[in-house]
Amino acid sequence: MECKQCLKWLMLAMICPLIAGAPSSMSKRNISCPEENLTITGGSFVLSNNYSDGSLLRYICPNGYYPSIQSRLCQDEQWTPKPKIRKSAECKKVTCPSPRVFENGEVHPYQVKYYVNDTTRYSCNSDYTFRGSKVRVCQPNGKWSGSTPICGRDSDHCPDPGVPPGSSRAGNMFSIDDKVTYRCEKPLTLIGSKVRVCQDGGQWSGTEPQCYADFTYDTPEEASEAFSSSLKSNLAVSQQYEEEDQQGKKITMDQSGKLDIYIAVDASDSIDKKDFDNAKTTIKMLIDKISFYQVSPNYEILIFATDFVRINSMRNFKRNEDKEKLTSVLKDLDDYESKDDKTGTNIAKLYSAILESMIMERDSNATAFSETQHIVIVFTDGQANMGGNAKPKVDQIKHLVTKNDPNREKKLDLYVFGVGKDVNQDEINDLVSHKDQEKHFFKLPDLTKVQEMFDNMIGTVSIFHPK
Structure with missing residues (x-):
């Protein structure tokens, strides 16, 4: 009996301080990291x-x-x-990728490494025609100015696709259906198309590859030019155009409304609260730039981390007959203050959510879905730590829209803005579209640079499609 009484008092002695809030070795301490060796x-x-x-x-x-x-x-x-x-x-x-891979010509000067402001000059051997930039300068963002210098022959069906700095190429035949394959020197990452095919029209499929170091970024100016150029070609399909009917009479065909745009922003632990607020501003700027085109897109906006939140769904946006529905969506975006405090980043789940919305649109009206231009724009650092690889979900989106028909590839555009100091560029390259003469992956150090990019788009957009 005495033992039982002692055990009872012992348990009370352990439990009471916790209930009363008294200090205990089991209570949570203020956790901090050492201040040494951080310089x-x-x-x-x-x-x-x-x-x-x-x-x-x-x-x-x-x-x-x-x-x-x-x-x-x-x-x-x-x-x-x-x-x-x-x-x-x-x-x-900062160094720029080695230009010494230049074929059928010479590069001057020949150096082991090329640093910021170093200048290179190019010339071709006899019987070769020069294309690209004859003089290039290594820029602070780790990229060469101008375009890839190429020494080629005019006798091939497709022009010589060249060898971008820092890369190597397998394949020197440039007839129809011939392939060339690229890889980058370690530790550089290939951005663009790893494999390109010579097509009937004399153009190479895909996007010219570039080799990025971890410190390589796009400048706001070049990102603005590339993004606005790609966006113009994609939004143009939604403009009004004239067509002749069976009697030869011209009628106006209105494609407006057949444009679905999905915008998603990363709000995970690797994104600062300041950057998250910046991201909401960036989304509004993007929508504002698109409004310069004479189109009326439908929008779905998502915030994602461990899970995702739809600020609005594509289905509800189309159902809403209110003329101020976009204003309502932007207000909902402003009101969304909760930044997910979970450490997980599930990019695969984001693309699964977008796929789910697209399937609903297809099931609702298959004909309208097949006529719709689909654009996906994601802002993330690409640092996923759960959910697995997002590429299979992206491949499902591609199959849903294009149905493996090359003629339908123009109906889908997948963009990613890799934002931050630690962007997983290799993974992101698998999540974007690779189209001839277009760029769909943009890497910028922070969202203020993205906003600067959108500011640069004002003139280029309004000149072509003023309201």
């Missing part, structure tokens, strides 16, 4: 929440330099990746 040679760093758990440390380097480590995350009293005692992070000089 970066030649640069500085900023913290999102001091040295507290969940704080993100970002390194900053001067223009023309990049940090050897982009960032660290404070988790469970330690930084990830863990700082090294003997070797601190450092700001390294």
Whole structure:
């Protein structure tokens, strides 16, 4: 009996302090990470929440330099990746991919590495015709100015597709159905088409590849030019046009309303709250730029992290007869303040949600769906840590819209804006469209640069399609 009484008092002694809120070794402590060995040679760093758990440390380097480590995350009293005692992070000089892969000609000067502001000049051997830029300059974003220099012959069905800096090419036959395959030198990542095919019309399929380092970015100016050019060609299908009926009389065909645009923004743990608020502004800017075209698109807007939230669905947008329905959607976007505090990023689930909406549209009206231009625009750093590879879902979207018919490929455009200091560019390259003379993947260091890009689009859009 005495033992039972002792056990009872012992249990009470353990439980009562917890109920009363008294300090206990089991209660949650303020978790923080060490302040040592975090400096970066030649640069500085900023913290999102001091040295507290969940704080993100970002390194900053001067223009023309990049940090050897982009960032660290404070988790469970330690930084990830863990700082090294003997070797601190450092700001390294930005380099451009090696141009020495230039074929059938010469590049001057011949250097082991090419740094910012280094200039190269190109010339062809006899019997070869020069195309591209004869002079190129290494830029602070890690890319060469101008276009790929090429020395080719005019006797082939397709022109020589060239070998972009930092890459190698397998295939030197340029007749109909001939293929060329590209790969990038390590540790560079290939952005664009890995395989291109010579087509009947004398053009190469896909998009010219480029080799990106982790520190390589698009400038707002080049992203603006490429995106607006691609967008113009895709939104143009939704303009009014004239066609002759069976009696030869001209009638106006209105394609407006047959344009479905899906916009999604990453709100996961790797995205700062400031960047999330910026993303909402960016979406509104994008919609504003599209409004310069004489089209009336239908919209679905999604926020995603571990799961996804539809600010509005495509089905409800089309059902809403209110003339102010877009204004209502933008208000709902403004009112959405909750940034998912979960650490997961499930990009596959996002594309699954978009696929689900598209299937509903097809089942609702198969004819209208087949006539619709579908555009998907996603803002993310591509750092998925759950849900698996998103590519199979993207492939399902492609099959749903194009039905494996090359003539229907123009009906679908998949864009991704890779935003941030740590973009998973290899994964993102599999999630975008690869079309001739078009670019669908854009890499920018932050959303302010994306907004600057949209600002640059004002003139190019309004000139072609003023309201």
